[in-house]
Amino acid sequence: MGAKVNSAAAGTANYVDERTSIGGFVKFFARKLFPDHWSFMLGEIALYAFIILLLSGVFLTAFFVPSMTEVHYEGPYETMHGVAMTEAFASTLKTSFEVPGGLLIRQIHHWSALLFVAAIMTHMCRVFFTGAFRKPRELNWLIGFSLMVLALAAGFTGYSLPDDVLSGNGLRIIDGVIKGIPLIGTYISYWLFGGEYPGVDIIPRLFTAHILIVPALILALIGLHLFLVFLHKHTQYPGGGKTHKNVVGLPLFPVYTAKAGGFFFVVFAIVALVASVFTINPVWNYGPYDPSPVSAGTQPDWYILFVDGALRLMPGWLFGLPLEWEILGYTISWNILIPSLIIPGIFFAIIALYPWIEAWATGDKGERHVLDRPRNVPVRTGIGVAMIMFYVLLVIEGSNDIVASLFHLSLNDITIFLQWAIFIIPPLSFWITKRICMGLQRKDRELVLHGHESGTIVRHENGEYIEVHTPLDEQEVWLRVNYPNHKPLEIADEFNDRGVRRKGYKWDRFKQKLSRFYYEERVEPVTWEEYQEALHHHDHGPSAQGEAEAAEAQQADAQLTNEWDKQDKAGAADK
């Protein structure tokens, strides 16, 4: 039977290849190597969450009615009998209560949306802290950044679709923010809502955005993102044998096909499990949208909290001065513009442009394929932690009512505390993180020069007690000495020998300042001379036990290589 299947497969392969020359692609992709590390799975989770969103989303489109026509509820859910609502809300109830499994799919869709955004953000943090955005991957960083923004857009448009009280209020806040935009705000609001808020157009329009425009853009950018990952080949963590010119890993087929493919099912399983046990967005409890009621303690989806927090944090009056100005009869609402547009704008701009900012400071023009250990770039790591803290503080403020009732604190005290904290904690955490990184670097130096503490104390003849240190093996040493030791940029003088001002000096000067900020203060890796001297000093050879172990490992290794060779040969003979 096997032979039959094989010949059928060969026949099909031949048929397709003669029409597409796919053989070349398969040859190229099948044995492509991917380095192995748990942190490389974060992007995968985002991808899988998106696939789950597509699958569950298509299910939902079969039942959701994107319309704001009024109906009076007639369905089985007693509490809502006769209540006026839009078809959008009514169809969400119907999906939940009258379509078997419909509620489950709604929950799967919503949970995977939360996971999607969370995975994108953690993935972005991984890329940031390991420096995977450096040349040649800057453009892919930008694509990833756009995907993050699109994910927020997808989430928000989807969240608004059921037209319940919560999502309607969310839209009203958006409307208020848009109206705060000088000059054209009111017109943008009219454009979006098809007239006066809330109108009857917003749900159908959001629907088009949610199921067509945004997912199509996401899909296209994911394609581009992954194409570039293949083109660049994956980065790898530092270690023996790993350089900027090679890639060490396992082949796509079969290892990653099985691991990554399998992982998709695991992510799906986890989402399905959570969705079947934990209710999310029970819109039947909230009721249909009505501009009048609202209750405290209700939360938007977590990824919106940071904007909500910023809006809460910004006072309307600051030391007796208004933050809404009336100039020549026109109104400028800084209390809305700053938290909802300016601060997020700057925050996102820094993220988007970060690869270039750091490249100006390093002046590094080479391709970088070996990742940084976060400790080895203390300033970058510090900036990352500071930005995360900033974000987290806004998220906390965004749920300050929950925090207040949880810890029995006064709401206003939390806000006032955070109004100060937002200025103090991020810089402080930058400084602390930088110190910790440099401390770890010093510890690394220490280890390279003096070895591991063995825990054994011996007494010298002269009565002194010392602890025996075991030297690091060559892999451990290599990891700790082989990292880029960037120094502040040197730039040419402002004036040339004839006293003429040089063009581009100011720009260079800026880059130099930036560079000093990054690299003035640094811990240098151990040099060969220092290492030699330390070795001399200790003069411990490798222990006998260590050597025995190494020999054992080598032997096993040889045996295995042998076996793989045999299998490969057997495989080749089959063909």
Place this chain on the structure above:
Amino acid sequence: MSTPENTPENEPQEGFVDPGLADHRPRRADVEPKANKRAERQVAALFGLSVVGTVIALWAYFTKDAGDGGDVATIQSVNMWIGLGIALAMAGIGFGAIHWAKTLMRDHEMVEERHELRSSDEAREGAIQNLKDGAEDSGIGSTGTKRRSVLKGSLITAVAIAPLAVLVPQIGNMGGDWNISKFRHTLWGPGVRLARDPDGELIKASDVTMGSVFHVIPEGLNDLDHHHKMVEKAKAVVLLVRLDPADMKPVAGREDWSFDGIIAYSKICTHVGCPVALYEQQTHHLLCPCHQSTFDVADGAKVVFGPAKRPLPQLPIAVDDEGYIVAQNDFDEPIGASYWDRLKGDGSSADVEEGSH
């Protein structure tokens, strides 16, 4: 190979040598046939578990009775069983495949060279040459005769403005009638009675006891069709409270806007427009749940905390002959969030009650 520019400057520290890949340690299943067989059986068992999951999901779908759909707990239990089935079906495949990869497939890392991404000089020159040739063929490239620059210019102009033909009508149609001065008017006007939200029952001054709170809509709102009802309600909702007149600080020019301690304010927050719904009797504070702007009802609804800057607009009220509370007039300013020209007139005189719907 790599150009000088592309050589990472911080090459390995002098003196130290790259020890090469760490030694590979074989796994149990690599060397012990027994362990190998065991791993294989485990993988097969996991795949088998997945089949069980699928069966559970289908069993739940076909046999679990959701009733008529009116009972949330029953619905949730049906969905839970289907969900657990799906979870098991997926988990079996997933963990099976991963276990297979981890125990039985190669785990001995391989090495591949990277190639610089920059195209070779040759390819670059070829690309430039091709573009030059193409430009030559089109005639744009030929050294700037006047006719060609006209051609270029007209093409660029045409392409640049052509989208307007599509975009202007589309965007133009999206804003409805673009009459943004509608923000300034609500259903309130002289003599409009105050009614309870949501049932529309009218409110008599005698119903409003000390310390009570009413959520209020204008009389007749509920007779509108859904669309207009939503639009008008979003602007017209009001909160009515009664305080001890002794506690109230008078606001200049509004002395007769309230009645015997009964006072009405717009319920739409002046921050970004949430309904301000939480009233605290003791302090006379009104709290907006969205971003916690706090307004002092006893003091002209001034902001005492939070991101809002302006007091809530006050609705001037009186009591008519039959004892019902009525509005004296519409609000004297646009309600809700601030916007650019909210203080500018809309051209129509303020007392004309026109075109709000």
